[in-house]
Amino acid sequence: MNISTxxxxxLASRTKRTWEPDEDLFASGVVSSLFALExxxxxxxxxxxxxxxxxxxxxxxxxxxxxxxxxxELQAATP
Amino acid sequence: MTDALGAARALLTDRIGDLGDxxxxxxxxxxxxxxxxxxxxxxxxxxxxxxxxxxxxxxxxGELTAHLGTLCGSTRSVATSHGMAAWTITRIGSRKQRAAFxxxxxxxxxxxxxxxxxxxxxxxxAMDTRIRRDGDDVVVSGEKVWITVAAYADLIVVFGNYDNGxxxxxxxxxxxxxxxxxxxxRVPDPMGCRAAGHATxxxxxxxxxxxxxxxxxxxxxxxxxxxxxxxxxxxxxxxxVGILRGCRQEAAAHARSRTQFGKPLAEHQLVAEHLAELxxxxxxxxxxxxxxxxxxxxxxxxxxxxxxxxxxxxxTQAAAGAARAVQVLGSAGARDGHPVARAxxxxxLMEIIEGSSEICxxxxxxxx
Ligand SMILES: Cc1cc2nc3c(=O)[nH]c(=O)nc-3n(C[C@H](O)[C@H](O)[C@H](O)COP(=O)(O)OP(=O)(O)OC[C@H]3O[C@@H](n4cnc5c(N)ncnc54)[C@H](O)[C@@H]3O)c2cc1C
Numbered sequence: 145m146n147i148s149t150x151x152x153x154x155l156a157s158r159t160k161r162t163w164e165p166d167e168d169l170f171a172s173g174v175v176s177s178l179f180a181l182e183x184x185x186x187x188x189x190x191x192x193x194x195x196x197x198x199x200x201x202x203x204x205x206x207x208x209x210x211x212x213x214x215x216x217e218l219q220a221a222t223p
Numbered sequence: 224m225t226d227a228l229g230a231a232r233a234l235l236t237d238r239i240g241d242l243g244d245x246x247x248x249x250x251x252x253x254x255x256x257x258x259x260x261x262x263x264x265x266x267x268x269x270x271x272x273x274x275x276x277x278x279x280x281x282x283x284x285g286e287l288t289a290h291l292g293t294l295c296g297s298t299r300s301v302a303t304s305h306g307m308a309a310w311t312i313t314r315i316g317s318r319k320q321r322a323a324f325x326x327x328x329x330x331x332x333x334x335x336x337x338x339x340x341x342x343x344x345x346x347x348x349a350m351d352t353r354i355r356r357d358g359d360d361v362v363v364s365g366e367k368v369w370i371t372v373a374a375y376a377d378l379i380v381v382f383g384n385y386d387n388g389x390x391x392x393x394x395x396x397x398x399x400x401x402x403x404x405x406x407x408x409r410v411p412d413p414m415g416c417r418a419a420g421h422a423t424x425x426x427x428x429x430x431x432x433x434x435x436x437x438x439x440x441x442x443x444x445x446x447x448x449x450x451x452x453x454x455x456x457x458x459x460x461x462x463x464v465g466i467l468r469g470c471r472q473e474a475a476a477h478a479r480s481r482t483q484f485g486k487p488l489a490e491h492q493l494v495a496e497h498l499a500e501l502x503x504x505x506x507x508x509x510x511x512x513x514x515x516x517x518x519x520x521x522x523x524x525x526x527x528x529x530x531x532x533x534x535x536x537x538x539t540q541a542a543a544g545a546a547r548a549v550q551v552l553g554s555a556g557a558r559d560g561h562p563v564a565r566a567x568x569x570x571x572l573m574e575i576i577e578g579s580s581e582i583c584x585x586x587x588x589x590x591x
C-alpha cells in the first residue's frame with residue numbers, strides 16, 4: 145500500500161471520517177495538536193523513519209500529501 | 224523483574240532508605256548522592272544502552288520511578304526532569320546531538336528542563352524567551368521560573384521562541400549552567416518536593432555554539448513541548464503510583480496497630496473505607512500508568528492520549544489518597560518529618576505541574 149493510501153486509512157480509523165490527500169487537517173478543528181504528536185509516532189512506526197529536529201513543524205503534518213513528501217524525504221536520507 | 228531493574232531498585236533502596244524526610248526538612252538532597260545515582264543510570268533508566276543508559280522499557284522504568292516515588296518525592300522529581308531532558312534530546316535532537324550530549328546524562332552530570340515563565344505557565348505560547356542565531360552561535364535571553372533540579376544542574380534544556388528573522392517557530396537549546404550569563408536562584412520554601420532544587424533561572428545573552436540548538440527553523444512549539452512533556456507526564460504518573468503505595472502501606476499499618484474504642488482502627492468501618500479507597504486509588508493509578516507505558520513500548524500512537532490520562536488520573540488519585548492517609552493516621556501523621564505529611568504536600572503539586580488537572584482535562588476533551 146502506498147504511503148498516502150495508508151495515511152488516509154489511518155486518519156479515517158482515528159477520526160471516524162474520510163479525508164482528501166490535500167485537505168488541511170488542522171483547519172477542520174477535528175485534529176488537535178496532541179493528534180499531531182500521534183501522527184509523528186504513527187509515521188515513525190509505520191514507515192521506519194525518525195521525525196526529528198526541524199521536521200517537527202506542523203506544516204509537515206497539515207495534509208496527507210505533506211506527510212507523504214516528508215516520509216519519502218526521510219526514507220531517502222536514512223542510511 | 225529483569226536484572227537491570229532489580230539492581231536499580233536495590234541501589235535506590237540502599238542509598239535513599241528512609242532519608243527522604245531528613246532531606247525534605249533540610250530542603251536538599253546531597254548532590255554527591257544525586258551524581259552517584261545519575262552515573263549509575265537510574266535517573267534516566269530508559270535511555271538506550273547505545274546512548275549509555277540502562278535501556279529499561281517504559282514499563283520497567285515506570286516501576287523504578289514508582290519505587291523512587293515511595294522513597295523520596297524530591298529525588299523522584301530530579302529523575303523526572305533529568306529523564307525528560309534526556310528524552311527531549313533523544314526525541315528532537317539530531318543523531319550528532321544525541322551522541323554529543325546523551326553520554327553526559329549517565330556520567331554524573333544532572334539536567335533540568337525549562338518551559339515555564341512568569342507570564343507563561345499553562346499557556347506556553349506566551350513565552351518571552353528568545354533563541355536567536357548569530358553566525359555560528361546561538362544566543363538565549365529570558366527568564367524561567369520554578370525549574371526543578373536547576374539548583375543542582377549542569378545542563379538545562381531551555382525552550383523558547385526561535386528568532387531567525389523569518390517567520391514563527393520554536394526551539395530548545397542545551398545550556399550548560401556554567402556558561403556566562405546564566406544565573407540561578409533557588410525558589411524559597413516550596414510547599415512540596417522541597418529538596419528537588421527548584422530555581423528561577425535567568426539567561427542574559429547566553430552565547431553558545433549553534434550545535435547546542437535542538438529543533439528550530441519552523442518547528443512547532445506545541446509539537447516540541449508535547450513531545451518533551453510526554454516523558455515527564457508519564458514519569459509523574461508513576462511517581463504518584465509510588466506516593467499511593469507508600470500512603471496505603473503507612474495507613475494500613477497504622478490502622479491495624481492502633482486501638483481505639485476497644486478494637487483496631489481498621490475494624491471501624493469508616494476507617495476501613497479509607498483503606499479500601501486507598502487500595503482502589505493505588506490500583507487505578509497503577510493500571511492507567513501501565514497502559515500508557517505499554518502503548519509507549521509498543522510504539523502505538525495511543526500513547527499520546529494515554530500519557531495525559533495517566534498523569535491526570537494518577538495525580539488526582541494521589542492528592543486525594545495522600546489526604547486520606549493523613550486522616551487515617553490522625554495526629555501521628557500531622558507533622559513534618561512523617562512520610563504521609565510529606566506525601567500530602569508532594570501529591571498536591573502533582574495536580575499543578577506538567578499540565579495541571581484542568582489543562583489535562585482540556586486535552587482529554589479534545590480526544591473525546
Ligand atoms: C513543584 C513545581 C515544579 C515545577 N517544575 C518545573 C520545571 O521543571 N520546568 C518548568 O518549566 N516548569 C516547572 N514548574 C512550573 C509548572 O509547569 C507550572 O506551575 C504549571 O505549568 C502551571 O502554571 P502556573 O503555575 O503559571 O499556573 P497558571 O497557568 O497561572 O494556572 C493557575 C490555575 O489556572 C488554571 N488554568 C490555567 N489555564 C486554564 C485553562 N485554559 N482552562 C482551565 N484552567 C486553567 C490552572 O489549571 C491552574 O489551576 C513547576 C512548578 C511547580 C509547582
